[in-house]
Amino acid sequence: MVRNTHKIKVCFFAPAAFPLFKKNYSDVFGGAELQMYLIANKLSKNKNYIIDFIVADYGQKKIEKFENITVFKSFKLLQKESIFSKFIKSISYFLLLIKINPDIIITTAAHATVGFTALYSKIFNKKHIHRTAHLNDVNLAWINTNGIVGNIYKYGLYNADKVINQSIEHKNLLSKNHKIEAEVIKNAFIINKYQQTEKKSILWVGRFVNWKNPDLFLKLATEFTDEKFTMICPYSDKNLEEWNKFKQKAYNIKNLNFIDNVPFFEIQKYFNESKLFVNTSESEGYPNTFLQAAAAKTPIISLNVNPDNFLTEYNCGYFCNNDFLKMTEKINYLLNDNSKMQQLGENLRQYLENQHDLNKIVIKFEKIISQCI
Numbered sequence: 001m002v003r004n005t006h007k008i009k010v011c012f013f014a015p016a017a018f019p020l021f022k023k024n025y026s027d028v029f030g031g032a033e034l035q036m037y038l039i040a041n042k043l044s045k046n047k048n049y050i051i052d053f054i055v056a057d058y059g060q061k062k063i064e065k066f067e068n069i070t071v072f073k074s075f076k077l078l079q080k081e082s083i084f085s086k087f088i089k090s091i092s093y094f095l096l097l098i099k100i101n102p103d104i105i106i107t108t109a110a111h112a113t114v115g116f117t118a119l120y121s122k123i124f125n126k127k128h129i130h131r132t133a134h135l136n137d138v139n140l141a142w143i144n145t146n147g148i149v150g151n152i153y154k155y156g157l158y159n160a161d162k163v164i165n166q167s168i169e170h171k172n173l174l175s176k177n178h179k180i181e182a183e184v185i186k187n188a189f190i191i192n193k194y195q196q197t198e199k200k201s202i203l204w205v206g207r208f209v210n211w212k213n214p215d216l217f218l219k220l221a222t223e224f225t226d227e228k229f230t231m232i233c234p235y236s237d238k239n240l241e242e243w244n245k246f247k248q249k250a251y252n253i254k255n256l257n258f259i260d261n262v263p264f265f266e267i268q269k270y271f272n273e274s275k276l277f278v279n280t281s282e283s284e285g286y287p288n289t290f291l292q293a294a295a296a297k298t299p300i301i302s303l304n305v306n307p308d309n310f311l312t313e314y315n316c317g318y319f320c321n322n323d324f325l326k327m328t329e330k331i332n333y334l335l336n337d338n339s340k341m342q343q344l345g346e347n348l349r350q351y352l353e354n355q356h357d358l359n360k361i362v363i364k365f366e367k368i369i370s371q372c373i
Helices: 015-021 031-043 083-100 112-124 141-145 147-159 168-178 214-223 237-251 268-272 288-295 307-313 324-335 338-355 358-372
Strands: 008-013 049-055 063-066 069-073 104-108 127-131 162-165 201-205 228-232 256-259 274-279 300-302 317-319
Touching: 008 031, 008 083, 015 031, 015 049, 015 069, 031 049, 031 104, 031 127, 031 288, 031 358, 049 083, 083 112, 083 147, 104 112, 112 127, 112 147, 127 147, 127 358, 141 147, 147 168, 162 168, 162 358, 168 307, 201 214, 201 268, 201 288, 214 228, 214 237, 214 324, 237 256, 268 274, 268 288, 274 288, 274 324, 288 300, 288 338, 300 324, 307 317, 317 324, 324 338
Parallel strands: 008 049, 008 104, 049 069, 104 127, 127 162, 201 228, 201 274, 228 256, 274 300, 300 317
Antiparallel strands: 063 069
């Protein structure tokens, strides 16, 4: 490890994060990638750190510089892979770590590369921080159903020097299921000055995957025909055929504006213009869309997702406990009570500013990094 008097070399690994560096890319990425990008970008402003970032192969150069961050190309992201191909990719990732030679590696989400990161750290006397990103990362089901890949991830989880959770709920599950004591660091968000905007529609934003239940939003649009609905629903190549069928269904709903993709740095305006934000997912970590809604003072109506019961505790939306009828009732209630809608929005914005400010979150990351040195 480097001495404290030297710059600390930190390497982030989030393969699907490259579109965030190339802001004109329309490729799909998730909340975990966004969080890693935001933290890395903020840390790169501090002269005490050298920040590297490993991403997947999007056809870019092997090494590119984006302001203060050096971005390294690794393997391609494929929809269908064998155990052998996953192993080869993990080896290539391991060799890339040797080349970069970071002092600290930060990984996120459940993947075999987490195990190879832990192995690299042990062999070369480095430090490994792992950040969980989804319920799959902390429960037993994903590990038990993914064979050798699940066990390699488990090795990485158990041998990380520090583990970070997004919520107290996930911290407790990690302790219960794996006897690992993690530290909670909530998702970060760049908070800009609020600008009053006319609220026009009810919004849904998410990737086209079954566990996000996009069909339920179409059902809502058909039940509230006097309201405008906006759906932003990007797809990946593996489900293009299914997505095209879904898109056609959406186009047949007259009060629904279906949009296939909006670049991240342009999407906030849709939250700003929305009366309500709807989440229909079966489960998630902590959706970044919740923070985007909070920035816009747009109350959240969530079917199943309510990290640390924040919607109820901070009175900033409604959790429907997997009850679709309850969801329709809460939407109807708020559409007919503008003052309540405004109150929830104000509470949500206050919660965002107190709990998720990027500047405050990065200080917590820096503390953990310093503990590892």
